Amino acid sequence: MSQTRIRVLVGKPGLDGHDRGAKVIARALRDAGMEVIYSGLHQTPEQIVEAAIQEDVDLIGLSIMSGAHLTIFPRVKELLKQQQAEDILLIGGGIIPEEDAESLIRDGYAEALFTPGTPTTEIVDWINDRMKLNRSKYF
Amino acid sequence: MNGVQEWLKRLFLQDRRAVAKLISLVEDNIERHQIMRAVLPRTGNTLVTGITGPPGAGKSSLVEALTKLVREQGESVGIVAVDPTSPLTGGAILGDRIRMQSHATDRNVFIRSMGTRGHLGGMAKATADVIRIMEAGGYTTLLLETVGVGQSEIEIMHLADTVIVTLNPGTGDGIQAIKAGIMEIADIFVINKADLPGSERLKNDIEMMLGMTGQDKAWRPPVVLTSVYENRGVDQLQAEIKRHHAFLRSSGRWKIKWQEQLQREVWRHLNGQIQEQFNSLWPKLLSDAAIAEGTDPGQIAEQVWSVMMEEMKKKND
Ligand SMILES: Nc1nc2c(ncn2[C@@H]2O[C@H](COP(=O)(O)OP(=O)(O)OP(=O)(O)O)[C@@H](O)[C@H]2O)c(=O)[nH]1
Ligand SMILES: [Mg+2]
Numbered sequence: 001m002s003q004t005r006i007r008v009l010v011g012k013p014g015l016d017g018h019d020r021g022a023k024v025i026a027r028a029l030r031d032a033g034m035e036v037i038y039s040g041l042h043q044t045p046e047q048i049v050e051a052a053i054q055e056d057v058d059l060i061g062l063s064i065m066s067g068a069h070l071t072i073f074p075r076v077k078e079l080l081k082q083q084q085a086e087d088i089l090l091i092g093g094g095i096i097p098e099e100d101a102e103s104l105i106r107d108g109y110a111e112a113l114f115t116p117g118t119p120t121t122e123i124v125d126w127i128n129d130r131m132k133l134n135r136s137k138y139f
Numbered sequence: 140m141n142g143v144q145e146w147l148k149r150l151f152l153q154d155r156r157a158v159a160k161l162i163s164l165v166e167d168n169i170e171r172h173q174i175m176r177a178v179l180p181r182t183g184n185t186l187v188t189g190i191t192g193p194p195g196a197g198k199s200s201l202v203e204a205l206t207k208l209v210r211e212q213g214e215s216v217g218i219v220a221v222d223p224t225s226p227l228t229g230g231a232i233l234g235d236r237i238r239m240q241s242h243a244t245d246r247n248v249f250i251r252s253m254g255t256r257g258h259l260g261g262m263a264k265a266t267a268d269v270i271r272i273m274e275a276g277g278y279t280t281l282l283l284e285t286v287g288v289g290q291s292e293i294e295i296m297h298l299a300d301t302v303i304v305t306l307n308p309g310t311g312d313g314i315q316a317i318k319a320g321i322m323e324i325a326d327i328f329v330i331n332k333a334d335l336p337g338s339e340r341l342k343n344d345i346e347m348m349l350g351m352t353g354q355d356k357a358w359r360p361p362v363v364l365t366s367v368y369e370n371r372g373v374d375q376l377q378a379e380i381k382r383h384h385a386f387l388r389s390s391g392r393w394k395i396k397w398q399e400q401l402q403r404e405v406w407r408h409l410n411g412q413i414q415e416q417f418n419s420l421w422p423k424l425l426s427d428a429a430i431a432e433g434t435d436p437g438q439i440a441e442q443v444w445s446v447m448m449e450e451m452k453k454k455n456d
């Protein structure tokens with residue numbers, strides 16, 4: 001019997017206190033059968049990466065409303081690299097202007113970025129599709 | 140599998156990525172036997188402290204406060220936060236880390252959140268494995284948090300050597316706890332949020348109930364008042380945990396507990412195996428019309444049992 005679950009860390013870096021979006025996503029992922037670790041507001045990139053490693057998540061989803069996306073995504077990616085944990089996928093959402101989103105993805109700092117108003121089913125499908133290809137988690 | 144060996148090697152070098160990966164493997168039921176066989180010889184020396192109680196009682200806050208004390212004393216801490224209330228077949232939102240942020244980048248504190256997955260043999264089996272992997276990975280203080288006051292939580296708390304039941308003043312928690320049968324498993328009572336009114340009264344209620352029930356005479360559960368907000372009572376709680384640990388070791392209770400835990404654990408495994416075999420046999424028995432309508436289920440069970448025994452013999456020959 002397979003007991004595998006996709007595990008996701010939903011992180012809320014930065015100083016803003018809006019976590020409504022993050023919570024909506026968390027619930028949608030849970031309802032899709034995933035285990036969501038939610039670690040609260042005001043996370044530093046260091047805290048997020050350490051939690052992701054300990055919880056051994058498949059994917060980190062960052063919700064950023066503060067405009068700090070251009071520093072946070074590269075920093076999280078760099079820390080993952082330092083920890084040899086690049087197998088953990090990084091995605092995000094929030095208020096991110098299109099040209100910034102394009103450059104973050106082009107430069108490999110994020111796998112996917114979802115703008116506010118994206119149907120949660122789209123995010124769930126994206127994750128499920130990627131995880132099908134990405135079952136090399138262990139070895 | 141080569142990969143598992145590599146992770147095990149790294150586990151014994153106290154590499155926390157290996158701790159994390161091996162926990163996932165065991166939770167996913169991949170190579171579990173191989174992993175646990177390697178891990179077990181390096182476990183069994185550390186007493187596990189469990190914290191349970193109703194939702195929102197302040198369990199995670201207490202875990203964080205205790206962790207702070209333990210870290211000041213130079214020990215490393217492994218924490219398992221179990222949420223057995225998540226729907227059996229679905230996903231889960233695991234939020235205990237929110238209250239444990241002050242240790243989030245401390246490499247000597249390892250926190251792992253677990254949801255229910257409909258584990259064969261129950262949640263407790265998987266939890267036991269996770270605790271052992273942490274111990275084998277070098278964490279010297281082991282804390283287990285689980286929410287709720289139902290049967291599955293009590294099952295999980297049986298994995299702990301010292302059980303702390305956390306209640307709050309002014310909530311009717313005392314009465315709930317008796318109803319749920321949680322009084323019997325408590326080694327220490329904590330009245331958290333003692334900054335709120337009604338703590339002394341709840342303390343008196345608990346003391347009174349302890350006086351009435353036939354508790355283990357050698358150990359009377361102390362009632363500790365704490366306030367994480369006012370940073371009060373947590374050092375006293377730690378002192379009581381240490382006192383209980385010492386009691387377990389000096390009185391020989393530890394050995395008895397260990398035997399009880401082993402018995403439960405062996406049963407969980409057996410139970411899982413029996414269930415699996417039964418489930419695969421049942422449709423055949425039904426369709427073979429070996430079972431007449433109106434037969435007493437108890438009698439059917441005896442029939443099924445002998446079929447299962449035969450199958451087992453065949454397998455062993
Ligand atoms: N007044 C008061 N509030 C507290 C105290 N300790 C914790 N809280 C608050 O109680 C709430 C729940 O705290 P948690 O530590 O998450 O409780 P928990 O028992 O782990 O909760 P679950 O895991 O969700 O069951 C939070 O809002 C805390 O800030 C305390 O000593 N006094
Ligand atoms: Mg909690």
